[in-house]
Amino acid sequence: GAVVSQHPSWVICKSGTSVKIECRSLDFQATTMFWYRQFPKQSLMLMATSNEGSKATYEQGVEKDKFLINHASLTLSTLTVTSAHPEDSSFYICSAQEGMVGYTFGSGTRLTVV
Amino acid sequence: GQQLNQSPQSMFIQEGEDVSMNCTSSSIFNTWLWYKQDPGEGPVLLIALYKAGELTSNGRLTAQFGITRKDSFLNISASIPSDVGIYFCAGAGNFGNEKLTFGTGTRLTIIP
Numbered sequence: 429g430a431v432v433s434q435h436p437s438w439v440i441c442k443s444g445t446s447v448k449i450e451c452r453s454l455d456f457q458a459t460t461m462f463w464y465r466q467f468p469k470q471s472l473m474l475m476a477t478s479n480e481g482s483k484a485t486y487e488q489g490v491e492k493d494k495f496l497i498n499h500a501s502l503t504l505s506t507l508t509v510t511s512a513h514p515e516d517s518s519f520y521i522c523s524a525q526e527g528m529v530g531y532t533f534g535s536g537t538r539l540t541v542v
Numbered sequence: 543g544q545q546l547n548q549s550p551q552s553m554f555i556q557e558g559e560d561v562s563m564n565c566t567s568s569s570i571f572n573t574w575l576w577y578k579q580d581p582g583e584g585p586v587l588l589i590a591l592y593k594a595g596e597l598t599s600n601g602r603l604t605a606q607f608g609i610t611r612k613d614s615f616l617n618i619s620a621s622i623p624s625d626v627g628i629y630f631c632a633g634a635g636n637f638g639n640e641k642l643t644f645g646t647g648t649r650l651t652i653i654p
Binding site for chain 1: 545575577582583584585586587590630641642643644645646647649
């Protein structure tokens with residue numbers, strides 16, 4: 429079945445630094461990838477949709493300059509949290525989509541900003 | 543962003559009991575999906591529904607796509623300890639071509 433690898437699974441960073449999260453589709457080409465954010469005991473909230481080779485589409489209220497998304501190939505999308513602050517601490521999850529495969533989720537990245 | 547209303551918010555049941563949860567929306571969806579999320583993990587797809595009125599089973603799980611296309615339910619029969627987790631419904635306009643809108647989640651706990 430379709431597998432999406434997300435790395436790292438957890439990261440702790442200092443306030444003001446940037447963190448990059450990778451999302452890879454291992455056995456299929458993902459035309460579209462989605463990035464979600466999930467706070468404790470809450471649902472997944474879509475942050476942005478990225479299509480290979482084009483700019484990401486951000487949801488309302490999501491700062492595109494803070495959450496940089498790059499979808500350079502059909503198997504890799506990255507989310508960079510720039511100048512991270514404690515309020516950016518959250519669980520970030522990616523999802524990759526390709527035709528009949530549908531939506532496959534990564535295992536998530538827990539970001540803690542100290 | 544928009545979220546689907548999911549109920550109940552949490553359930554405490556004994557092993558072996560059946561479980562039922564549902565999801566409602568003010569908008570029409572062409573696809574309904576049910577996911578399970580374990581702590582610290584991403585959601586895993588349980589059942590996908592593509593047609594209004596469709597009833598689909600996956601082992602002990604059964605889900606239905608409401609006729610109005612604004613709701614769906616998930617039933618779990620004879621619950622076992624590994625059923626513990628958070629269940630999310632999700633709706634999409636067109637499966638694989640649109641972003642998902644997630645429900646608020648149902649947390650299932652099995653009482654020893």
